[in-house]
Amino acid sequence: MIQKQLAGWNASAPVVEVDGLSIAYSGRTGDTAVLHDVSFSLGRGDTLTLVGESGSGKTTTAQALIGLLAANGRITHGSIRLGGLDVTEWSSKQWLRLRGSHIGLVPQDPHNSLNPVRRIGDSLAEVMNLHRFGNAPATRRRVIELLERVQISEPELRVKQYPHELSGGMKQRVLIASAIAMRPALIIADEPTSALDVTVQKTILDLLDELRAESGTSVLLVTHDLAVAADRATHVIVLKDGRVQEQGPSAAVLWHPQAQYTRALLADAPALSAAVRTSDDVRAQLALSQHAEPVVVVNDLVQVFSRGRTLPGLRAVDSVSFEVRRGMTHALVGESGSGKSTIARAVMGFQKPTSGGILVDGVDMTSVSGQQLRQARRRLQMVYQNPFGSLDPRQSVQQILVEPMSNYRIGSARERQQRMLAALDRVSLPATMAAKRPHEMSGGQRQRVAIARALVLEPTVLVLDEAVSALDVTVQASILELLSEVQRELGTAYLFISHDLAVVRQVAQTMTVLSHGVAVESGITEDVFASPQHPYTVTLLDAIPGRRAQSRAL
Amino acid sequence: MSDTTRTSEPSTRRSSVRRAGRARPILLVAAAVYLALMVAWAVLPGLFAHGDPIVGVATDGLQAPSAAHWFGTDATGRDMYTRVVFGSVHTLVTALIAVLFGLVFGTGIGLVAGSVRGVVDAVLMRLVDVLLAVPSLLLSLSIIIVLGFGTTQVAIAVGITSVAAFARLARAEVMRVRAMDYVEAAFASGGSFVSVLLRHVLPNSLTPVIALAALQFGTAILSIAALGFLGYGAPPPTPEWGLMIAEGRNYIATSWWLTTIPGVVVVLTVLAANRISTAISERNRA
Structure with a gap:
């Protein structure tokens, strides 16, 4: 058995007690306070969730709890007690005895968290060797036992494998195994599933739940x-700009929120929101457009x-067929590797498909090239997932928005200027943005610029490749609102590609579910949600987070 | 005892880190000032040295550095300081032409290879591999023998040896930028191949290439000096730095300043160019 040799660790005290914690980062312009007066405690066997958008201080809090604040970070006020020990002033050497043995960390991105040149077994043994x-x-037996515990098949084979031979979900299981190797009192999981597919996310969170229930x-x-x-949580803390907005038992916070911000988040x-349209609405809409030719076939x-x-x-794509009608949204849903982005690239004419046909507004995208392809793209635009990569860092917003018009020689210089300003206005950005460069803007603002660039040519079809997946939930909501407004006013058709079924339900009238390149199910979105036909669709729907909580509340 | 050393250790380390952090801009400023002085020497040598770099006073031969002759005099009584000042134009201009040659041709090859890919890429890169396979000094010597002697010939000979490095780096950068979403987005918004290449790919791949150019400037000076030393550079009595080092070689036992001082000037110029190159790539990373 593992002895907890650490003097002063009190197993009966709350595992975490944070009192009035404030943290600041020092920079060139002086200190920036990022956390203000945060207090909470976490008892044995409980799950506490820190919820917030990027920049809310949730990761800083987690880092402080494991003594891994960035070098320029400093606790300016308050205290942290772990198992009754005051660790606020601890040196990095003191932390070494606590990390790994009493606190386990499950990192955000499993793909970059395992040493690529070490075998899985050696990586797992490392934490045990460090803590004797x-x-x-005995270590080897424990490694196998741990891999079995985190439900990895063939553990004897896995210990000899390298990280690149494992899938993302399996890597995250290995990291969980490493976190629980010394039977810690506390596991800190920082966004443990945001780099994983939705079905994998569910199994990983289930595993964490089990471990908690079984070992306290x-x-x-x-x-x-x-x-x-x-x-997942017994208790929830909602953070915004480093301040606690609301905290308490999860049922109270989520179903009877007191703070304005929590309500907005919800x-x-x-x-967590209900359907926005019924399948009958969609059927009526489809019937209306029945006589018109679909814009994408x-x-x-x-x-x-x-x-x-x-x-x-x-x-990668195996006999997939679907249609997008004018002014409507069709969603392609699937996990990574399902072929959804490959289809998007083929529709855009970036890649010639092996066989099959793609008609966009009457143009056969599989056969055009050169000038014809350029002309076809005037009516077919795309918005990318990552707004940090899809804008040229050297261009100003004005240059970004004018470029498509000068490519097609549309209008005079003054007309282009006017259309540029109109496009900014359409995506609700002030005209003063025109002079800014991408690095001076937030992620949401950049995505608005990317949408404005796509709309400035007034396309009939917009391909949205995970266009809201990289954004915070409130920003995501505002971008989705913007997209539906544009669709209402301009009648643009959307091909909406996403792994997030909940978002798809909000925006798409019709959808196709893809699995390993095969379309396993397609139809009106509400019909698919109400009565999924294919087992894979059922798995996907079950994996949507929030469903458990909703069924509990009903 | 051991306890005190252990506890004091981190603090000294921290303060030395801080010192290095503060020293860094000073070094950069020193490098920039030094290079500016070299350029001033090259542009207006008469302003800094009043003597004649070619004709000396025979009776003043082999004098050690003094107030009258800062860098001493050589065997024929020529003032070494004057010769170093007048020599800067030869070395710097030759180096500049060499770097520009490498930059333009190397980046051109890299841009074409990295954006067109396919057979063109394979052919161009194999040619670059051939350039890399021949030792650079040997390559320069052969080119000078083919082209004949002279400043421009030396510049081209040195420039060709750096084409391979520029081409490799530019190709890698172009391929990196080519894969970015904004390049695809530029194609999607109707950009033609050439316009996207010139407007998005080239500007965004250029920063590391410019940093390499600053680095190559130092290397080129060294190569030019080496060629001068071997007698393949400017003919005597031209006050070229490498040639001066070579000429002083015969007197190294008695008159150290003849080789040492031009040598130090060359070393400092190379170091200054390196420092500026590092600053460019650091700013790129930040």
Whole structure:
């Protein structure tokens, strides 16, 4: 058995007691306070969730609890007690005895958190060797036991494998195994699933829940996703700009929110809101457009990627067909590797499909090239997932928005200027933004600029490739609102690509579910939600966070 | 005892880190001032030295550095300071032409190879590999023998040796930028291949290339001095730095300043160019 040798650790005290904690980061312009007077406590076997948007101080709080504040971070006020020990003033050397043994950390991105040149078994043994778990055979037995515990198949084989041979979900399981190796009293999980697919997210969170129930470990879960918090937490703390907005038992906070900010967050969380339209509405809309030609027709699309001479080609897209009607939204839903982005690139004409047809506004995208392709793209625009990568860092907003018009020689210089300002206004950005460069703007503002660039040519079809997935929930809600407003006013058709079913339910009238390149189900969104036909769709729907909490509340 | 050393250790380390942090801009300023002085020497040598770099006073031969002759005099009584000042124009202009040659051709090759890809990329990069395979000094010597002697020939010979480095770096950068979403977005908003290349890909790949150019400037000075030393550079009595070092070699036992002082000037110029190159790439990273 593992002895807790640390003097002063009191197993009967609350695992975490934070009192009036304030943290500041020092920078060139002096100190910036990022956390103000935060107090909470976490008892044995409880799950506490810190919820907030980026910049709310939730990760800073978690870092302070494990003594890993950035070098320029400093506790300016308040105290942290872990297991009754006051650790506020601890040196990095003192922390070494606590980390790994009493506190386990599950990091955000499993893909970058395992040393790529070490075998899984060695990575897992490391934490045990650091804390003198025991001799080599005992450590080896424990490694296998841990891998079994986190439900990794064939553990004897896995210990000899390297991280690149494992999937993202399996890597996160290994990291959880590493966090629980020394049976810690507290597991800190900082956005443990935001880099993972939704079905994988569910299994990882289930695993954390089980471990907590079985060993009495406390869990501190940091997340931006209110729905995740609703499902998993016994207590919730809502943070904004480093201040606690609301805290208490999760049922009270989520179903009877007191703070204005919590209410706004709840209203913006797609997973926790109800359907926005009925399937009858959609049927009526479809009937209306029945006589008109759909603006996008994808027919029996196949895309095969060569994998060298020895392996057979990978069928990334396998006989997929769907239609997008004028002024309506069709969603492509699937997890990573389902082929949804490959379809988007084929529709945009960036990639020639192996076979099948793509008609956009009457133009066959599979056969055009050169000038014809350029002309076709005038009516077909795209918005990317990451607004940090989709804008040229050297261009000003004005240059970004004028460029498409000068490419197609639209209007005079003055008309372009006017249309540029109109486009800014349409996405609710002030005209003063025109002079700014991307790095001076927030993620939401950048995504608005990206949408403005796509709209400035007044396209008939807009391809939205995970266009809101990288944004905070309130920003996401405002961008979705903007998109539906544009659709109402301009009648633009959207091909909406997303892994997030809850968002899809809000924006799309019709949808296609993709799994490994195959369209397993398609139809009117509300029909699919009400009675999914394919088992994969059922799994996807079950994995939407917030469902558990909702069914509990009903 | 051991306890005190252990506790004091982190604080000294921290203060030395702080000192290095503060010293860094000073070094950068020193490097910039030094290079500016070199450029001033090259542009207006008459303002800094009043003597004649070619004709000396025979009776003043081999004098050690003094108030009258800051850098001493050589065997024919020429003032070494005057020769170093007048020599800067040869070395700097040759180095500048060499770097520009490498920058323009190397970046051009890299841009074409990295954006067109396919067969063009393969052919261009194999040519670059051939350039890399031949030792650079040997390559410069062969080119000078083919092109003939002279400042421009030396510049081209040195420039060609740096084409490979520029091409490799530019190609890697172009391929990185080419994969960015904003480049695809530029195509999506109707940009033609050439316009996207010139408007988005080239400007965003250029910063590390410019940093390499500053670094290559130092290397080029060294190569030019080496060629001068071997007798493949400017002919005597031109006051070229490498040639001066070579000429002083015969007197190294008695008159150290003849080789040492031009040598120190070359070393400082190379170091200053390196410091500025580092500053450019650091700013790029920040």
